[in-house]
Amino acid sequence: MTFPIMTTIVLAPIIGALIIMFIPEKEDQIIKITAAAATFVSLVLAIFAFLNYDTKVGGLQFLQDIPWVEAFGITYSVGVDGISLPLVLLTAIVIFTGVFASWDMHNRVKEFFITLLVLVAGVFGVFVSRDLFFFYLFFEVAVIPMYLLIAIWGSTRKEYSAMKLTLYLLVGSAFALIGIIAMFLYAAQPEHLGIRTFDIAQLSLVNYDIAFQKFIFFLFMVGFGFLVPMWPLHTWSPDGHVAAPTATSMLHAGVLMKLGGYGLIRAGIFIFPEGAKFWAPLIAVLCIVNVVYGAMVAMRQKDLKFVIGYSSVSHMGYVLLGIASLNTLSINGAVAQMFAHGIMTALFFSLVGNIYHKAHTRTISEFGGLAHQMPRVAAGFVIAGLASLGLPGLNNFVAEFLIFVGSFSVDKVLFGWLHFRVLSILAILGVVITAVYVLRVVQFTFFGPRNPKWDHLEDAKGIELVPVVILIATLLLFGLFPQPLIGMINTGVVPLVEKINAAAQVGGIF
Amino acid sequence: MTSTIIFWLIAIIIMGSALMVVLLRNIVHSALFLVVTFVGVSGLYVMLQADFLAAVQLLVYAGAIAILLVFGVMLTVRGDIKYSNLFNRHKFTAGVVSLGLFLLIERIILSSDLLISNKPALESTVGPIADALLTDYVIPFEAAAILLLVAMVGAILLARGEGKPQ
C-alpha cells in the first residue's frame, strides 16, 4: 500500500478544521497557524505529486480505490492526470496563500477558518476524484461553505450575492447531476457496459447514442457553464467575487470557477466527444461574448473587485474557447489558462483585499496615487494586471498563446457563415480591451498625485507579502519556463484529443 | 318484492333524514334526524342479513354516538338554538363538490361489472364474527381495545379543565 497522497491532500484541510474546532476562539493566532499548517501539508504534497508525476507514462497516477457503495458502483477512487494535477497544485497554492491573505481577519476567526478549510477540501476533492459521484459530491461540499463565507464575512450586498452565488452554483450542478445520473443509467444497461459504475474511465468506454450524447452534453454544457461561468449564466460571479472576503474571493475566482472548465473537459468532452463536437460551435460563440462583453463591462466598473470579477468572466471565456476548439493545443491552453488565471486572480484579490482592509473602500474614483503609500501593493497589482493582459514572461501569456494558436488552427465554418478564425480574432481583440481596462484601473488607483487622504495607509509588509510573493513567483516561474506545466497538461490532453479525433462527425461543423 | 318496497322505504328514510341532518338550522333537530338515519341504516343492515351489525349500529351509533353528540351540543351551544347549525360560506361550492362526487361515484358504480355471488348469506353472523375477531382479527381487535383506551384517556385529558386559567 503506497502512501495515499491524494487522499491526504483532501483530508489535510478537514483535519485542520477538526483541530481548529477544539481550539478556543480567542487563540486566533494558533487557529491561523493551524490553518496554515494544514494547507501547507496539502501544498507540499501537491508539489511532491507535481514533481513526481511521471510524464513519460502519463495517464492517471497516484491512484487509490475504495469501494464505497457497491450496489451503485460508487467507488472512492482518486487519482490525477496531467489535467487535474496542475489544478490540484493551483488549489494548494491559492489556499495556502489565501490563509495568509486572511491573516488580518479578526471577526469570528475560528468559524472562518473551519469553513474555509472545508471549502477547500471540497475543491481538492473535485479535482482528484475519478468517480463522478464523488466528483459531484465534493463540488457540492464546496458550495455551502462558500455561502457562509460570503454571507458572514463578506461585504457589499453580501446576502444577495451569497444567495445568488449559491443558487447559481447549485442550479448549475443540478444540470450536471441529472446528466451524470442519466449517463450512469445508460451505461448500466446490459447492452452497454452492463455494470453500474461512476468511474469516468469506464463510462467513457460506452458507445453512447448520438442523440443521447447531444442531450447529456447539453446538460453538462449548461451545468458547467454556470460554473465557468459562461455568458449569460455568469452574473453570479462578479457579485460573488465582490461580496466575498479576500481568501474566499481568491479561492472562488482562482479555483472554483475552474471546476466548470474542468468538469466540461473531464465529464463532457472525454465521455461525449460527439456531443462536444455538436455543441462546440455554441460554446465558441458564447465564449466570445464572454471575452469581449466581459471585458467591456469590466471597463465600466467603479469597484475594484467588480473589475476583477468581470475580468474573470472575460478570461474564463478564453478557457471556453480553448475547450470549444477541441484540439490539442487549445485544450492544453485551456487547462494552462485555468491554472494561470487562478494564480493571477488570486493575486489580484489578495491585493485588493489588502487595500480594502486598510482603506475600507474599493471605489476606484476614491483612490489615485496610491502607489505613493503602497508601492509594494501597487507593484503587485501592476504585475497581476500585466498577467491579466497576457504579457509574455507571465504564465497567462503561454496559456492564452496556446489557446489562440489552437483555436486559430480550426479551419471550420460555423452555422454556414461564421468562420471559426473570426472568433479567434475577436478573442485576441479581447486582449487589447483587457489592456485598456487593466491599465485604466492601475492608473486611476495607483498613479497620479499623492492623495493625503490615504496617508494613513501602510504598505503591505511581513506576512501580508507571503501570498503576493508566492503568487508572483508562480506566475513568473511558469511564465518563463512553461515546459513542466504544459508538458504535464499535455499528457492528459493527448488521450482526450485522440478520443475527439476518433469520434464521428456530428452536425457537420466539427 | 316486499324487500324492494322495504328497501326503498328505508332508503327514503335514510336519505331524507340525512338531508335533514345537513339542511336543518337547529342543531338539536339535526341530531335527532341523525338518530333516525342511524336507525334507518340499521334497518338496512337487517335487510343485508347483518343482524349483529344492526344491533351494534343501534347500540353504538343511535345509542352512544348520537347521544354523545347531543351532549356536545348541549355543552357548547350558546345563543339562539334555532340558528345553531348554519351553513358556512362554502355552502354552494361544497354542494357542487359533493354533488359532483356523488354523480361520479354513481356513474362508476353503475358501469362496474361486479361478480354477484349467488351463495346464500350466513344464517347468523354472530358466531362467525366472534370466531373471526378472536382468531384472524385478533390483532385489530386488540388494537381496537387500545384505541378505545387511548380515546378514553385522550378525551379525559382534553376535556378536563386542568392547567387552564379559570
Add this chain to the structure above:
Amino acid sequence: MFWIDNAWLIPIFPAIAFVLIIFVTKKVKMLSALTALAAMATSMMFSIGILFTILGSHGEINMNAPIEYSVPWLTIPGVHITAGVLIDPLTAVMLCVVTIVAFLVQLYSVGYMADDPGFSRFFAYLSLFTFSMLGLVVANNYFQMFFFWELVGLCSYLLIGFYFYKNSAADANKKAFVTNRVADFGFMIGIFFLWLVFGTFNFQELAHAIEGYGNVGFLTLVAVLVFIGPVGKSAQFPLHVWLPDAMEGPTPVSALIHAATMVAAGVYLLARGFVLFNAAPSALLLIAYIGGFTSIFAASIAIVQDDIKRILAFSTLSQLGYMVMAMGVGSITAGMFHLTTHAFFKALLFLGAGSAIHAVHSNSIFDMGGLYKNMKTTTWTFVIGSLALAGIFPLAGFWSKDEILLVTKEGGFTGLYIIGTIVAFLTAFYMFRLIFTAFFGEKRSDHHAHESPWTMTVPLMVLAVFAIFIGFVGAPFVEHGFASLIYFGEPHHATPDYFLMISSTLIALAGIVLAWYMYGKKAVDTEALKQRFLPIWTLLYNKYYIDEVYQWFFDKIVLNIGNAFNWTDRKVVDGIADGFSDLIRATGARLRFVQTGSMQTYALVLFAAVVLIVLWMAVPVLGGM
C-alpha cells in the same frame, strides 16, 4: 567564436542587473547604478566582440549564412517553440547600437537622475528595457520576437510612467501600451497565420518555406498583419500617437526609446522578416507609402511645436518614416543604416535636450534662450546632432539619408523621393528653429543655467563623436561598408549620386538659412506669420487632431459600448435571473394565502381535488359520461 557562442548572455546581463537591483541593491543608489552600468558594459563588450568576429570572418557569417543556437522552450505535439540566438551582421550591428546607446544613456542618467527618489528603480527599469530589447534582437523566431516585443512595450510603459504621480505621465504610458497592444494584435494574428501555414516560427525555416510558397495573396495578408506590429512600435501613422506623449518619461528614457530601443524594434522587425515582405510586393508598397507619409506628416507638425522634446519626438517620427520608407522600397541596407546613425544623433539630441531642460526646468524652447553662454558643451554637441539630423555633409545623417533618397530615386519612387527631399528641408528648418530659439539669442528665463556634470556631458561628447563619424561606415566611398554587411539577398553597392548629395545638402542648408532668417535674425515677424496662417498653424500645432479623434472614439464609442453592455448585464441578464427569483418568491408569497386557516376550505380543496382526479382518471375508463 567565443563571443558568438555566448551571445545568449548578452540579454542575460541586464536581466541579472534588474533582478539584483530590485532585490539587493535597491537601497544603495550608487550600487544600483554601478550594477546596471557594469551589466551594460559587459553586454556592450560582447556585442562589439560579435561585431568584430563577424567582420573578421571574411564574409563567412553573412546575412544568408547566420549562426543559430536554440534550446527548446515549449515542446508539445503540434507546437515547438524554441528560445534561441540568431547571429548575423544585422544582429551584430543592432546589438552594438543598442548596447552602446543604452550604456551611454545609463551613464548620462547617473547624473540626470541623481536627485530622484526612484533612482534605483529607474536603473532597474532601464536594465529590464535593454534586456527586452536585446532579447528581441537576438531572437531566432517570431515567437521569441513577440515575447520580447511585448516586454519592450511593458518597459516603455514602466519608464514613460516613471513619474507616476504626474497624471500626464500616467496617461501617456497607458496610451503607449494600449497603442502598442493594438499593433501587437495585428502582429500576433500575422504570426498565427504564418504558423498555421508553415508550421514554424523560426526565421530561417520560414525564409526557406516562403521562397517556395506561391500564394501571394496570403503572403500579402500576413505581411500587412505583421507590419501592423512595427506600425505601433515604430510609431507609424496612424498608430504614432503614443510616441510624442512618451516624452513624459525622464529624458534619458526618451533618448533610449527614440533612439535605440523601442522604436528601432519595429524597423528591426521589418529587416529581420524581410523575406516575408519581399514576397508580398503590394504589402511592401503599402509599407513604403506609410513610411513616406509618416515622415512628412510628422515633420510638418514639428515645425510649429514649442516643446523641445516634442519637436525631437516628431522628428523621430519623421525619421522613422524615412526608415520604414526605405524598407518599403526594398532596401534594408538603407533602412538599417539610417537606424544606426539616427540612434546615435537622436540619442545625442535627446540627452542634450535633457541637459537643457535640466538647466532651465522647462520644456518650452521659448523659455530657453541663450543657453550657449553657460552650456557650451551641451550647445555644441546639440548643434552637431542637429546638423547630423539635418543631413549636412559629412555628418552621419547625411550618408544615411542620402542612401534612402538614393534608393527611392533608383527604385523609381519619384513621389517618395520628393517627399523625402521636402522632409529633409523641413527637418533642417525645425531643428535650427529650435537651436536658434533655445540656445542662442537672449536669455528668457530666470533660471541660472549651468553646465551639467561630467556624467552627463561625457556621453554627449561621445555621442557627438559618433554622430560625426558613424556615417562613414556606410558611405558609398567605403569598401566593405555597411551595405556589404547588411543586405537582403545580394549586397547592393550604391554608386555615389553626386547630384543627389549636393541637392539634398543644399536643401538642408536652405532650411537652416530660413530658420536663421526667421528665428536667428528675426527678420520675419513669426507671430504675424502665425496669425496669418492661423488655421493651418492650429491644425499643425494640434497634430492634425488625431489624438482628439482617438480620444473621441474611445470616450464616445468604446466607453458607451461598455456602458451599454454594463447596463445589459445589470438590467437584462441579471434582471432576468433576479426577475425569475422574484417571481418564485412572489408566487410563494401569493400561494401562501391559499392557506386561509379555515379547515373547511382545506377539506373543500381536498375533495375538489378528489373530484378532479376521479374525473381525470375515470372518464377514459367510462368512455365519456
Add this chain to the structure above:
Amino acid sequence: MSAVSLLTIEIATAILAIGLLVIGLIVPKDQRQGIGYLATFGLIIVFALTLLYTNVQETVFNGMYIIDPYSTFFKQLFLAAAILVSVSSFDYVKRLGYNQGEFYSLMVFATLGMMMLASAGDLISLYLGLELMTITFFVLTAYRKNDFKSSEAGIKYVILGAMSSAILLYGLSLIYGVSGTTVIGEIAKGLNQGAQPLELLGMIFILVGFGFKVSAAPFHMWSPDIYEGAPTPVTAFLAVASKAAGFAALVRLLVIALPSLQSSWVVIVMVLSALTVIFGNFVAIPQTNIKRLLAYSSIAQAGYLLFGLVAYSALGVAAILFHSLLYVFANLGAFTVVIAFYNKTGSDEIKDYTGLARRSPLMAAVMLLSLLSLAGIPPLAGFVSKFYLFTAIIDQGYIWLAFLGIGMSMVSVYYYLIVIKVMYMGEPPEDSEPMKLPVSIQATLYATMLVSLFFGIYPAPLTDLALSVAKAFFPF
C-alpha cells in the same frame, strides 16, 4: 416462530405504553419527570428487540400481519424517532407541568399504531393501525390545552383527519368489495384484470387518504397549521414518524395490492408529487415561523418521497426507505433545536434565531446540517437519498420530474439558507447569554447529526439494506 414471539415487539410496546399510563397515575405529581426516562429506556429495549427480527420474513394470522425486513426497518425507524423525541422532550414536558405520564404513554401508543401500519398485511389491521396512530396524535396535538393554538390545531386535525379517514375507508371498502378480500397479499389476485372503474375509484380514494396522511399536495393543507399549533415534540414526531408510517403502508398497498392499477396510480402520484414539491417549497419561502417553515419543507419532502413511488421499481422503494430515514433524522435534528430554543426563549420565530451560532454553536450546527441534509447537500444523507430518488425516476424516464425536483431543491436551499443566514450572520441580542443545553438535548442533537453525516459519507450499509428490503417487493 409462533405468533406471540413474532408479535413480541408490538406486545412489548403495548405493555410499555400501558405501563407508562399506569405508572403515570400512581407516581406522585412532582416525581413524574422520571417517566420520560422510563419511556426512553423502555423504547430502547424495544428497539433492541427489533434487532432480533432484522431478517425475519413471516406472516401471522393468514397474512393479516407481516413481519418482514421492510416492516422491521420502519419499526426501527419509528422507535428511533420515538426515542429521540422522548429524550428531547424531557424539558418541554416538564414545563407543561401536567399529564406527563400520559404524554409518553400516548407517544408510545402512537408508535404502536405506526408499527401496525408498517406491518399490516390486511386492510383492517392497516386501518386500525392508522387510526390508533391518528387518534393518538389528535390528543397529542391538542396537548397544550391552555394554548389556543394547540387546541385549534387539535380540532383541525380531528375534523380533517376524520374526513380523510372516511374517504380512505370508502376506498378500502371498494377495494374489499371488488377483490373480495382484505388481505393485502391477495387483493391483487382478487382484482379483475383490466381496470375496473370501481377499483380505480377505490384506488383513488385510498391514495387521497394516504395523501392526506403524508401531506401530499393538494391534501396537505392541514399540516402547516397542525405543525405550527402542536407542541413541538409532537410536531416533530408527527412530521417524521407519522409521515414515514404513511409511506410504509402506502408503498405496501400500492405495490403489493394494486399493481394492476399501476399505470393509473403512477400518473396520479406523479402529478401529486410534482404539485407537492412545488407547493411545499414555494410556500415555505415567505414563512417566518420556524415550525411552519419546517412544515412546508416536510410537505416538500413528502413530494420527494413520492418520487420513489413514481419510479415503481426496487430502486424507487429503496430510495424511499433511505430518504425516510434521512428525513426522520434531519427533521428530528431541526425540531430538537426548535424545542431547545423554545425552552430557552419561548419563541418559534425565525428572526429570534439571530446569532444563534454565537449563543450555541451546537444548536446552530445541527440546524445547519439538518436543513442542508433536507436540501440534499452533500456530504449529508439527504444528498444520497435524493440522488437515489432521482436515479430511480430518471431510470424510468421521468427526466422532467427530476429536473423539477432538483429545481425545487434549489428553492428549498433558498429558504433554508435564510434560516442559516439568520443563525450565523446576525449578532445575538444584547442581553443574551450562551445557551446551556441539557444533556438529553445535546445527546439528541449529536445523534441526529451523526446519523445525517454518517449515512451521507458512508451510505453503503443503508443502501444495501434498503435495496435488499426493496427487492422483496420486486422479485422480478
Add this chain to the structure above:
Amino acid sequence: MITLYHYLILGGFLFCIGLYGALAKRSAVAVLMGIELMLNAVNINLLAFNRFLNPGDVTGHVFAIFVIVVAAAEVAVGLALVINIYRDRMTTQLDDFDWLKW
C-alpha cells in the same frame, strides 16, 4: 329486485350528504355528524359487498365493527376537543378557528 348497486348508490349518496354536511356546516358538532354519516356510508358499502359478493364470510362485518369502534373513538376525542376549545374561545364555529394560517 334490489341489487348490490342500489346499496352502493345509497351508500354513495349518504357519503356525499355527509360530506356536504362536513364541508358546509359551521358548527363543529354538525361537522362531526356529517363525518358519522360518511362512515355509515362506508359501512353500508362493506356490508353490501359482503352480502352480495362474499356471503360466505364475515370480513365485511368485522370491518364494519371496527369502523364503528373507530368512529366512536373519533367522536369521543373530537367532542372532547370541541368542549376544550369551547372553553377557550366560547365558540364551536369552525370558521372562527383560523389563527393558524399562511
